[in-house]
Amino acid sequence: xxxxxxxxxFAPGKTLSIETGRIAKQADGAVVVRMGDTxxxxxxxxxxxxxxxxxxxxxxxxxxxxxxxxxxxxxxxKREGRPNDKEVLSSRLIDRSLRPLFPDGYxxxxxxxxxxxxxxxxxxxxxxxxxxxxxxxxxxxxxxAGPIAEVRVGRIDGEFIINPTISEMEESDIxxxxxxxxxxxxxxxxxMEEISEKxxxxxxKAAHKSIKKLxxxxxxLREEFGKEKRDFxxxxxxxxxxx
Numbered sequence: 001x002x003x004x005x006x007x008x009x010f011a012p013g014k015t016l017s018i019e020t021g022r023i024a025k026q027a028d029g030a031v032v033v034r035m036g037d038t039x040x041x042x043x044x045x046x047x048x049x050x051x052x053x054x055x056x057x058x059x060x061x062x063x064x065x066x067x068x069x070x071x072x073x074x075x076x077x078k079r080e081g082r083p084n085d086k087e088v089l090s091s092r093l094i095d096r097s098l099r100p101l102f103p104d105g106y107x108x109x110x111x112x113x114x115x116x117x118x119x120x121x122x123x124x125x126x127x128x129x130x131x132x133x134x135x136x137x138x139x140x141x142x143x144x145a146g147p148i149a150e151v152r153v154g155r156i157d158g159e160f161i162i163n164p165t166i167s168e169m170e171e172s173d174i175x176x177x178x179x180x181x182x183x184x185x186x187x188x189x190x191x192m193e194e195i196s197e198k199x200x201x202x203x204x205k206a207a208h209k210s211i212k213k214l215x216x217x218x219x220x221l222r223e224e225f226g227k228e229k230r231d232f233x234x235x236x237x238x239x240x241x242x243x
Contacts, residue, residue, distance in 0.1 A: 004225065008217040010151075010210045011162035016128070018135055018217075020225055029140025029227075033132035035163065037120035042132030046110040046142040056106055060095040062087055062114040062129045069119045090126040093150065094133050096187045097179035101145040105234030110142065122165040127152050130179055135218050141227040148186060149214035150179040153207045155192075160206040178207040182215040 007017035017034045024030035027043040034040075051057055064087060065080050073079070083091070094112065102110075114129035130150030137144040154164035154172035164172055176190025185208060195203075 006217070006221060008213060010213040010217070014163050014210075016131065016214070016217075018132070018221060020135075020139065020221070027136070027140075028142050029136035029138070031132050031135045031139070031221075032117070033128045033135070035123040035128060037118060038123035038125055038128065039117040040114055040125045040128045040132050041117050042112065042114045042129060042136045044110070044112050044133065044136040044140050044142060046140075047108045050107040051109055053107060056099065056102060057109045058095065058099055058102070058112070059110070060091045060098065060112045060114075060133065062091045062094060062116075062126065064116040064119065064125055068116040068125075069121065086126070090129060093126070093177055093179065093187065093189060094130045097130060097148045097150060098133060098137065098144075098146070100186060101148065101181075103143050103145070103232055103234055105237075106143060106232065112136070122167060123163070124152070124166060126150075127163060127177060130177075131214055131218075135221060138218050138222050139226045141230050143229055143232045146181065147215045147218035147222075148179055148181050149211040149218070150177060151207050151210050151214070152177050153190075153203050155203070160203055162207065162210045174203060176203060176207075178204060178211070180208060180211050182212045185211075 004021060005019045007015055009015045019032045024043045027045050029044040032039055032041050112133045114133055116125040127150045134147045138147040151162050153174060153176045154161045154169055155174040156171050161168060169175060174192040176188060178185060179187040185204060
């Protein structure tokens, strides 16, 4: 696997970098995504043999350890605990963006693990995990009709901000995460004060503009570092069942 480091400015004053080839080389795909001093390692692994489960067994796990912030648990037990609510919800957001882009009938155990390696206290690792998970899948040999990207939208004094810092979010009246491909929006979730339909559409358009840049960035990564995709033929579906 070749080693390299790439970066892109996906919004005014917002730069994201992706590194691949240095760590987690046994995974089907692995990248380290960085904004500021927040770094997230994202790995993608899919089994070579299908399961007998009647659904797609995809697991997405985003973990933000105490050690990422230079801390450790203060109690008698020093090990990391179970995922907190934020980690569980962030993992679900990534899952909802990725799952629709796997082939119909794909029954192979697939795991996406996003580990926050370091946190600067300003750049949240949740949306970085979404971009990293997509990039890891996109450069891997796992069948995946991506890429996708996730961004957070905030608004301060009427101006939309893409991936605002944690301190900026204290002044924002919108907190929305949007995921999608270069062509369309797949998922959105958030909270905000009451806004008009026009303002909501403008927020989505601002987010999708950055999503397109991040997807194009991942396409460039795949051209240089991507593996050949595995052959996968879904089982035929009885046409009578569709009708």
